[in-house]
Amino acid sequence: MGIDGCSNIMCVDRLSVSVGSRIVLKDVSFSIDKENILFLLGPNGAGKTSLLRTLIGYPNYNIVSGRILFDGEDITFKSMEYRVSRGLAIAHQIPPKLTGVRVRDLLNSICRKTGCSANEIADDIEISYLLNREFGKGFSGGELKRIEIATIIAQKPKLAFIDEPDSGVDVDSIALIAKAIRKLVNSSTYRSIVVITHSAAIAKYIRPTHVCIMMSGSIKLCGDESLLDEVFSYGFKGMAR
Numbered sequence: 001m002g003i004d005g006c007s008n009i010m011c012v013d014r015l016s017v018s019v020g021s022r023i024v025l026k027d028v029s030f031s032i033d034k035e036n037i038l039f040l041l042g043p044n045g046a047g048k049t050s051l052l053r054t055l056i057g058y059p060n061y062n063i064v065s066g067r068i069l070f071d072g073e074d075i076t077f078k079s080m081e082y083r084v085s086r087g088l089a090i091a092h093q094i095p096p097k098l099t100g101v102r103v104r105d106l107l108n109s110i111c112r113k114t115g116c117s118a119n120e121i122a123d124d125i126e127i128s129y130l131l132n133r134e135f136g137k138g139f140s141g142g143e144l145k146r147i148e149i150a151t152i153i154a155q156k157p158k159l160a161f162i163d164e165p166d167s168g169v170d171v172d173s174i175a176l177i178a179k180a181i182r183k184l185v186n187s188s189t190y191r192s193i194v195v196i197t198h199s200a201a202i203a204k205y206i207r208p209t210h211v212c213i214m215m216s217g218s219i220k221l222c223g224d225e226s227l228l229d230e231v232f233s234y235g236f237k238g239m240a241r
Contacts, residue, residue, distance in 0.1 A: 142173025
């Protein structure tokens with residue numbers, strides 16, 4: 001089925017992207033089904049974060065060719081603000097810090113718009129003890145990532161991108177982050193998640209429905225979760241054979 005007949009939550013067709021004079025993505029095509037968890041794997045520098053930033057609408061990522069459809073709409077040249085309003089969300093590898101804002105106030109400001117409960121979300125992903133603290137002040141990397149996922153749960157997006165949730169955190173934190181991601185998936189019908197990772201350490205705690213392997217700015221291979229076993233057995237270089 002061509003991209004114009006795409007019935008998935010997102011379809012990307014032959015996408016090439018530049019930043020300045022440098023091509024960072026080359027002829028990328030893939031789709032994301034509704035109610036799916038897609039793992040996007042690849043070594044450092046493969047282009048995973050560039051793809052994420054292009055899909056969410058970072059303005060300095062120039063689309064040279066190709067198209068992006070989201071929930072049946074062509075958003076190729078739509079702004080980041082528009083994409084977020086339509087139901088896209090992102091959790092960054094290094095979450096931004098906010099000065100003077102309590103976690104509770106941050107979640108409540110979102111929940112007033114979406115009808116969620118900050119206390120319920122905090123209980124579900126075990127961050128209640130952080131609610132009255134200033135966002136980011138003295139938090140561990142794992143705590144910051146869980147709070148950012150909490151804000152995404154509060155937004156109730158149709159599709160969320162989570163960048164390197166298992167990077168720079170300990171094993172216990174990865175398990176808690178995975179629990180937060182599962183809550184995000186289960187908190188609404190038709191919600192989909194894209195997890196960007198180079199180590200796939202989080203796969204021990206949450207299994208994807210689909211996996212794509214990215215190298216040198218292109219998607220080389222997509223398949224089911226059995227691709228993870230091949231990555232663990234052969235590494236990315238072995239997958240590129």
